Amino acid sequence: MNADVPRGRWEIFVETFFRQDLIDEYSGAILQGMVVTIEIAILVVLCGLALGLVLAMIRAYRVWAINVVITVFVDVLRALPPLVLILLVYFGLPLVGLNFSSFVVLWLVLTLVLAAFAEEIFWAGILSVHKGQWEAARSTGLGFSETLAYIIIPQAVRMTVAPLTNRTIAITKNTALGTVIGVSEILNQATTAQSFSGSATPLMMGAIAYIVLFIPIVALGRWIETRFAWRRA
Amino acid sequence: MPEEVPVLQVDGISKSFDGVEVVSNVSLKIYSGETISILGPSGSGKSTLLRCINWLEKPDRGDVYLAGKRVGRKEDDQLMSDHELASVRTQMGMVFQSFNLWPHFTVLQNVIEAPVHVLGVSKDDAVVRGEHLLEKVGLEAKRDAYPYSLSGGQKQRVAIARALAMSPTVMLFDEPTSALDPELVGSVLQVMHDLRDSGMTMVVVSHEMRFAREAADRIVFMSDGIILEEGTPEEIFKAPKHRRTQEFVAEISR
Numbered sequence: 278m279n280a281d282v283p284r285g286r287w288e289i290f291v292e293t294f295f296r297q298d299l300i301d302e303y304s305g306a307i308l309q310g311m312v313v314t315i316e317i318a319i320l321v322v323l324c325g326l327a328l329g330l331v332l333a334m335i336r337a338y339r340v341w342a343i344n345v346v347i348t349v350f351v352d353v354l355r356a357l358p359p360l361v362l363i364l365l366v367y368f369g370l371p372l373v374g375l376n377f378s379s380f381v382v383l384w385l386v387l388t389l390v391l392a393a394f395a396e397e398i399f400w401a402g403i404l405s406v407h408k409g410q411w412e413a414a415r416s417t418g419l420g421f422s423e424t425l426a427y428i429i430i431p432q433a434v435r436m437t438v439a440p441l442t443n444r445t446i447a448i449t450k451n452t453a454l455g456t457v458i459g460v461s462e463i464l465n466q467a468t469t470a471q472s473f474s475g476s477a478t479p480l481m482m483g484a485i486a487y488i489v490l491f492i493p494i495v496a497l498g499r500w501i502e503t504r505f506a507w508r509r510a
Numbered sequence: 511m512p513e514e515v516p517v518l519q520v521d522g523i524s525k526s527f528d529g530v531e532v533v534s535n536v537s538l539k540i541y542s543g544e545t546i547s548i549l550g551p552s553g554s555g556k557s558t559l560l561r562c563i564n565w566l567e568k569p570d571r572g573d574v575y576l577a578g579k580r581v582g583r584k585e586d587d588q589l590m591s592d593h594e595l596a597s598v599r600t601q602m603g604m605v606f607q608s609f610n611l612w613p614h615f616t617v618l619q620n621v622i623e624a625p626v627h628v629l630g631v632s633k634d635d636a637v638v639r640g641e642h643l644l645e646k647v648g649l650e651a652k653r654d655a656y657p658y659s660l661s662g663g664q665k666q667r668v669a670i671a672r673a674l675a676m677s678p679t680v681m682l683f684d685e686p687t688s689a690l691d692p693e694l695v696g697s698v699l700q701v702m703h704d705l706r707d708s709g710m711t712m713v714v715v716s717h718e719m720r721f722a723r724e725a726a727d728r729i730v731f732m733s734d735g736i737i738l739e740e741g742t743p744e745e746i747f748k749a750p751k752h753r754r755t756q757e758f759v760a761e762i763s764r
Contacts, residue, residue, distance in 0.1 A: 409608050413610035416566065417599070419596065419624055431614045435614065
């Protein structure tokens with residue numbers, strides 16, 4: 278590069294964030310990171326939402342002792358920053374003889390965090406189903422569990438799609454926190470490449486990878502919201 | 511002739527909310543094929559009494575017997591389990607003021623849900639019977655509609671079909687027409703008239719005087735949680751004995 282020729286700001290910008298040779302060199306690594314991010318994201322969303330729903334359903338039985346446990350679990354996990362929990366689990370569990378890979382730790386922590394938030398959202402949904410819906414079901418002879426499963430939960434889930442989608446996206450993006458414990462997801466690949474190359478280009482590639490990954494999910498969320506925004510009887 | 515066992519017997523039912531007794535020691539016998547109309551001013555405890563009959567509200571004292579069998583408690587006074595109570599409730603259909611149709615189900619699904627999941631009827635059989643019931647209430651064309659698209663009167667007729675789908679021995683109506691626009695009341699009352707004529711045993715809590723007068727075999731007048739007076743429509747409307755009943759009849763026939 279010829280230092281005698283003054284370069285325009287635009288060239289400096291492109292040179293910093295979009296160097297073609299680095300894009301060529303590191304796109305493979307970023308793609309690998311995307312695969313890992315997608316794997317964790319899918320596992321977290323499936324397990325977190327399922328666990329959250331199960332906890333909310335258990336809570337509906339209103340067994341005092343069990344509900345105290347659920348409430349404490351949910352409140353603690355909602356209060357803790359996920360990063361703190363990730364570090365605590367990753368560096369703490371080996372000291373008591375439990376060794377999990379960084380991938381498993383990230384999956385486990387984010388699943389529990391999503392489950393906690395999802396439980397609260399599902400629970401609010403269950404409570405917002407009108408009492409008359411329960412009574413109509415019970416009067417036809419449906420038992421408590423049948424009423425919960427067939428009548429209440431389907432309505433509660435539809436009502437909670439919007440907050441649930443937002444929360445799910447927010448927590449899934451936290452897969453980036455995995456970089457601090459060395460999970461080779463997008464951000465980890467990008468920062469590694471950045472320290473090798475000394476350029477911000479890999480970070481920009483990482484950012485674009487997140488956008489490519491999450492814009493469709495945000496759009497899907499919006500579609501689900503309109504799909505389930507059915508009129509209440 | 512041996513004394514007939516009442517289909518429904520209410521024996522000394524009391525129920526309080528927050529220390530206020532809403533139903534006080536009410537007893538009532540309803541025989542097969544009878545239509546009973548429970549009248550009375552707002553807050554007289556009629557709806558609570560009805561809800562105590564199928565234990566949607568647990569009575570504080572007293573018992574309900576369905577065809578001679580105790581409801582809600584077992585022989586040894588223990589509360590029935592959720593499952594046992596549910597099984598008794600299948601024999602008592604209930605229709606609510608606010609319809610309470612399940613909005614995530616179509617009309618037909620509303621009607622077949624309980625027969626399939628409670629009685630274990632096959633889906634095909636339940637559909638055949640469900641369609642027949644919808645025809646009876648004049649809504650066979652709406653089988654695939656969702657509740658939000660129906661008028662109040664149509665919703666209530668679906669709710670009646672849903673209750674009938676369990677082939678109950680008694681039908682309980684809790685102010686079935688109170689939430690309806692006046693022009694929609696007729697279609698629901700017509701279905702109730704038909705049901706009465708088919709021999710169904712019915713307990714109707716309602717402000718619908720015309721129905722009480724024309725369809726009830728017996729009128730029960732409640733006030734402040736107790737039954738003040740019981741009699742044929744003729745007796746209650748033409749010659750009410752109690753002052754409160756006289757006032758009520760005068761008020762509503764104005």
